[in-house]
Amino acid sequence: MFEFSPLITPVIFGFACAVTMLGGFVKGAVGFAMPLIMISGMGILIPPELVVAGIVIPIVISNGLQVARSGFGNAQVALKEHWRYVLVVCVMILISAQFVRSIPSNIMFMVLGVPVVALCCIQLIGWRPQIAPRWRRPFEWAAGALAGTLGGLAGTWGPPTVLYLLALNTPRTSQMSVQGVIYGLGSVMLLLGHLQSGILNAQTWVFSAALVLPALAGMWLGFRLGDRFDQERFRRVTLWVLIIAGVNLIRRGVMG
Structure with missing residues (x-):
């Protein structure tokens, strides 16, 4: 079971499963942050390329479940309204994923850590952009x-998507459906992109597939227990933990 990569010992595999289960729990409880938790957590002990490979299949499966939960009819409506944003996200994930293997390890730690810290800080301070209707189309392409x-390099296109939807004043009732279709299609592109880049290969795909079970177990617990605590406080605590972990990744990138 532990022969899928010489870099993954039984102890490190257990650590990766624990981080993934925590990420799944948070996603099930408050609907976000699984990739951020997996990246910042696993990056403590696992090389960046293997971290990126490890998140791919759990992201595909969990986002597929999110689309199914929100309903395929709602997904079609969301795709019709936000097709420009979805299109450019998918294309850029495919393109940027091809550069992961050419980035030195210390730079890759920065690539993983900086978006985690920046996006979590933005959410903590509650900043949301305001876009006038005439600028909507350019904003869709740029965002x-x-x-x-970010998705192709670090697997984190969720927080920018949340900011995009807030900037367009998307009704809260529609946000989950829109996020579901964007995350679902984006995760498929991430899978295809890293099959092409070689990040997901004969060894690493087994490691990624092995993390699906703890991810789903964590999501199940999150669905069941999420209503038993203050979600806003839990969200803020999660963001602070992610910032600390992200700063550690940046430190490793700077110090080498």
Whole structure:
């Protein structure tokens, strides 16, 4: 079971499963942050390329479940309204994923850590952009390009998508459906992109697939227990933990 990569010992595999289960729990409880938790957590002990490979299949499966929960009819409506953003996110994920293997390890730690810290800080301070109707189309292309680039490099296009929807004043009742379709299609592009880049290969895909079970177990617990505590306080605590972990990744990138 532990022969899928010489870099993954039984102890490190157990650590990766624990981080993934925590990420799944948070996603099930408050609907976000699984990739951020997996990246910032696993990056403590696991090389960046293997971290990126490890998140791919759990992201695909969990986002597929999110689309199914929100309903495929709602997904079609969301796709019709936000097709420009979805298109550029998917294209940029495919493109940027091809550069992961050419980035040195210390730079890759920065690539993983800086978006985690920046996006969590933005959510903590509650900043939301305001876009006039006449600027909506250019904003869709620009925001999609940013989200897709981050998605391909670090697997984190969720927080930029939330900011995009807030900027367009998307009704809260519609946000989950829109996020579901964007996350679902984006995760498929991430899978295809890293199959092409070689990040997901004969060894690493087994590691990624092995993390699906703890991800789903964590989501199940999150669905069941999420209503038993103050979600806003839990969200803020999660963001602070992610910032600390992200700063540690940046430290490793700076110090080498």
